[in-house]
Amino acid sequence: MASNLPSRISLLLDAVKRINTRVELASVLGTIMDAAKSIMDAEASSLMMLDPQSQELIITLPTGPVSAEISGLRIPPGKGFAGWVASRGEPLVVNDARNDPRFFGDLAKSSFRTRNLICVPLRNSQGHVTGVLQAVNRKDDGVFEENDIPLFSAFADQAAIAIEKSQLYQTSLEKERLEQQLLLAREIQVGFWPKQIPCYERVTLAGKSWPASQVGGDYYDVVPIDSRRCSLIVADVSGKGIPAAMIMAAVRGALRTQLDSQASMSEITAALNRMLVRDTPMGKFLTLFWSILDVETLELTYTNAGHNPAFVFSPATGAVGELSEGGPVLGVLPDLAFTSSKRILNPGDLLVMYTDGIVEAQNLAEEMYGNDRLLARFPEAAACDAQGALELIERDVNAFSAGAPQYDDATLIVAKIKG
Incomplete structure (x- = not known):
């Protein structure tokens, strides 16, 4: 050759x-x-x-x-x-x-x-x-x-x-497509967050979510139901990206549709669970804490579906109440019952709702921020309005985890009773 x-x-x-x-x-x-x-x-x-x-x-x-x-x-x-x-x-x-x-x-x-x-x-x-x-x-x-x-x-x-x-x-090309998908999912997620948080004579409210990646699985909402009632919602969807964003969309739509119905909080939560079991892929689930606050009587009705318990801090006594009544996570088993509970908030009380990204934030030594550090901030936070309290907790979490990667989304809702 x-x-x-x-x-x-x-x-x-x-x-x-x-x-x-x-x-x-x-x-x-x-x-x-x-x-x-x-x-x-x-x-x-x-x-x-x-x-x-x-x-x-x-x-x-x-x-x-x-x-x-x-x-x-x-x-x-x-x-x-x-x-x-x-x-x-x-x-x-x-x-x-x-x-x-x-x-x-x-x-x-x-x-x-x-x-x-x-x-x-x-x-x-x-x-x-x-x-x-x-x-x-x-x-x-x-x-x-x-x-x-x-x-x-x-x-x-x-x-x-x-x-x-x-x-x-x-x-x-794949990276570019993924970035486009994440950008779209981020836009969807941001669109879920409340554009304006209502103001009330006896209560100040604040909320914020900061995702660990371009788009995360946390969701929060502040929804006025009528002139005296407002719903406060925090949820954590398993997974990230567009699938998590679509589950958020379904949950947000279902909750907002039911808020002005005659159904009880327990019935709404059970119906939401059945919807998630029926319509979402196997292995996807959601933890949820949601409440309805009567801004005149200061009565808080809430249910907790496998989520981190919310805290109520009373500066008058220094006591911290843990709000855990409810049931298991949503989207796993279809026929579950959920309970709700009520609590009267007092002047000066601080209500803090959050996702696990707050207490599980890690520092460079791989230590978690934890509940104790969060609770230690409450006396100082209670001296602020809701926005000031949220910013104080956010600064403390960021200072603790400075320089360390953030592995999970972090979300806070704060309600401060005036007086």
Whole structure:
């Protein structure tokens, strides 16, 4: 084949030009395999990529009469000619395949038989073997020669560069799509938060959520029901991204629709649970604390569905009440009952509703902020209005966790009774 070297070099240069003008991985691989057969004048060719976990070779794209039969097959580490090349990083020419001790057998069950082959490693930009390129059965009963190796290796080097470039391109596209999805989910989530928090003669209110990632699973709402009643809602949806945002949308819509109904808080919560079990994927669930505050009588009606208990701090006595009455998390079991409870708030009382991102915030020593630190802030916070109290707690959590990654969303609702 030495006499055909100029034409084969021409084929190589043409193939390199074609694969370098393509970025879609499927197109790049197809061009590589067609060129491998042509350059080596072979009946068949195979591109096998190395699985980094199992170290198996996966026949990613074969060509030839048995391509459909062997596509996707896995070759154990070090087995066969391809496994030998991948494990040693060395090229190989074999012209009596069936009598070679490294022969792994014909992978196809058809009449196609391997007579001879040339196999070279594929290396990434760091020099690591990522797969092998193989040409099988030179046409017209020809044989492969050692002087075929430099040409085929040169093509394999160019092919490996094109594959890596294409994979990076695909990764960048996927990252861009994910960022767009997260941005959309973030816009959805922010749209759920109350645009304006109502003001009352006897009560000040404040709320805030800051997600750990671009979009999180926390949800809060402050919803005036009528002139004297206001609903305060904090929830934590399992998961993040668009799926969590869509569950938030369903919960928000269901709760807001039911708030002015004649149904009791327990009935509304049970109906919400049935909806989540019916309409959300297995494994998705929600914790929820929601309440209705009568801003004239200061009566608080609440239920807690598997959520962190809210706290009521009384500066007059220094006592802290824990609001935990309710039931389990929502979205797991369909036929659950939920209870509600009532509490009269007194002048000066501070109500704090939150998600676990507050008490589970970690510092650089991996210590959690915890309930004790939160409770220790209440006497000072109770001297402020609701917005001031929220900002005080937020500053303290941020100071505690400064420099450490935030692993979970954090949400607060604060109600301060004047007087």
